Amino acid sequence: xxxxxxxxxxxxxxxxxxxxxxxxxxxxxxxxxxxxxxxxxxxxxxxxxxxxxxxxxxxxxxxxxxxxxxxxxxxxxxxxxxxxxxxxxxxxxxxxxxxxxxxxxxxxxxxxxxxxxxxxxxxxxxxxxxxxxxxxxxxxxxxxxxxxxxxxxxxxxxxxxxxxxxxxxxxxxxxxxxxxxxxxxxxxxxxxxxxxxxxxxxxxxxxxxxxxxxxxxxxxxxxxxxxxxxxxxxxxxxxxxxxxx
Amino acid sequence: xxxxxxxxxxxxxxxxxxxxxxxxxxxxxxxxxxxxxxxxxxxxxxxxxxxxxxxxxxxxxxxxxxxxxxxxxxxxxxxxxxxxxxxxxxxxxxxxxxxxxxxxxxxxxx
Numbered sequence: 279x280x281x282x283x284x285x286x287x288x289x290x291x292x293x294x295x296x297x298x299x300x301x302x303x304x305x306x307x308x309x310x311x312x313x314x315x316x317x318x319x320x321x322x323x324x325x326x327x328x329x330x331x332x333x334x335x336x337x338x339x340x341x342x343x344x345x346x347x348x349x350x351x352x353x354x355x356x357x358x359x360x361x362x363x364x365x366x367x368x369x370x371x372x373x374x375x376x377x378x379x380x381x382x383x384x385x386x387x388x389x390x391x392x393x394x395x396x397x398x399x400x401x402x403x404x405x406x407x408x409x410x411x412x413x414x415x416x417x418x419x420x421x422x423x424x425x426x427x428x429x430x431x432x433x434x435x436x437x438x439x440x441x442x443x444x445x446x447x448x449x450x451x452x453x454x455x456x457x458x459x460x461x462x463x464x465x466x467x468x469x470x471x472x473x474x475x476x477x478x479x480x481x482x483x484x485x486x487x488x489x490x491x492x493x494x495x496x497x498x499x500x501x502x503x504x505x506x507x508x509x510x511x512x513x514x515x516x517x518x519x520x521x522x523x
Numbered sequence: 524x525x526x527x528x529x530x531x532x533x534x535x536x537x538x539x540x541x542x543x544x545x546x547x548x549x550x551x552x553x554x555x556x557x558x559x560x561x562x563x564x565x566x567x568x569x570x571x572x573x574x575x576x577x578x579x580x581x582x583x584x585x586x587x588x589x590x591x592x593x594x595x596x597x598x599x600x601x602x603x604x605x606x607x608x609x610x611x612x613x614x615x616x617x618x619x620x621x622x623x624x625x626x627x628x629x630x631x632x633x
Contacts, residue, residue: 300577309533316537
């Protein structure tokens with residue numbers, strides 16, 4: 279601040295006094311300004327809302343309401359999408375699992391997958407004469423009738439044949455041909471199913487056991503809790519038949 | 524010099540005392556502060572120009588603050604308080620810029 283250029287001491291001191299009063303006033307004003315500045319900055323830091331006007335508050339409220347509505351709509355959409363996705367995921371999983379289960383079941387029936395479970399292990403030894411193919415066929419029919427689910431024929435040489443829908447038996451010079459595999463006695467038959475039912479079916483008077491005995495052969499029946507049918511049938515795609523819808 | 528000291532004292536007091544702004548003053552205080560800042564920068568410029576006058580400064584300071592408050596009050600009564608305070612801030616801001624530019628020319632000669 280510039281002091282007024284004064285010549286005389288008297289007027290200078292008067293000027294000073296005046297200057298002092300005005301300076302005091304200016305100081306008070308600036309102190310007020312500083313105070314207000316600090317207060318305003320602080321109250322602004324705390325929150326802008328209390329200082330806002332009614333119309334501003336209404337506008338802010340409107341904005342927030344609109345935003346809330348938008349976000350709620352978005353939440354709904356996303357929830358629907360999530361429900362859809364999880365539902366389809368569950369459906370796919372369930373369908374896949376069912377399909378796998380079905381494949382396994384059909385594979386056991388068709389003989390394309392190994393099977394294990396309780397069942398009978400039969401050993402058919404021949405006497406003086408060859409066992410005829412009909413005897414084996416009878417045994418198989420009896421086993422099937424008693425609920426055998428997976429059956430395999432084999433002999434001591436390690437040849438094994440899984441029985442399927444198209445299995446055939448034929449007599450050969452040395453024994454029996456099953457699906458083209460030449461087996462020799464003793465025949466080893468493994469059938470998975472209810473052991474007691476199948477054993478009872480075989481032992482019926484006039485049944486397989488009697489027939490075998492009459493043919494001069496021997497049949498040993500072992501019931502077992504866990505047998506493995508490991509022989510497989512090649513899967514042949516049907517040439518003519520097509521699934522009908 | 525004494526003015527700067529007073530400003531600092533006021534700032535420190537405001538920080539230390541932490542008073543709450545009364546509700547009725549809340550819309551006006553920021554505008555009043557900006558108006559006072561305008562007056563202060565104007566005074567600073569005048570003192571650098573060598574034409575500073577105590578009376579002019581005090582009157583401009585008080586009237587600036589009062590007019591700013593009155594304009595905002597009127598605006599609130601008319602329902603255009605928000606827009607009017609924005610306008611006041613813009614005008615005062617322009618003035619502050621002009622004053623600061625003049626001060627800058629004095630201080631840096633550029």
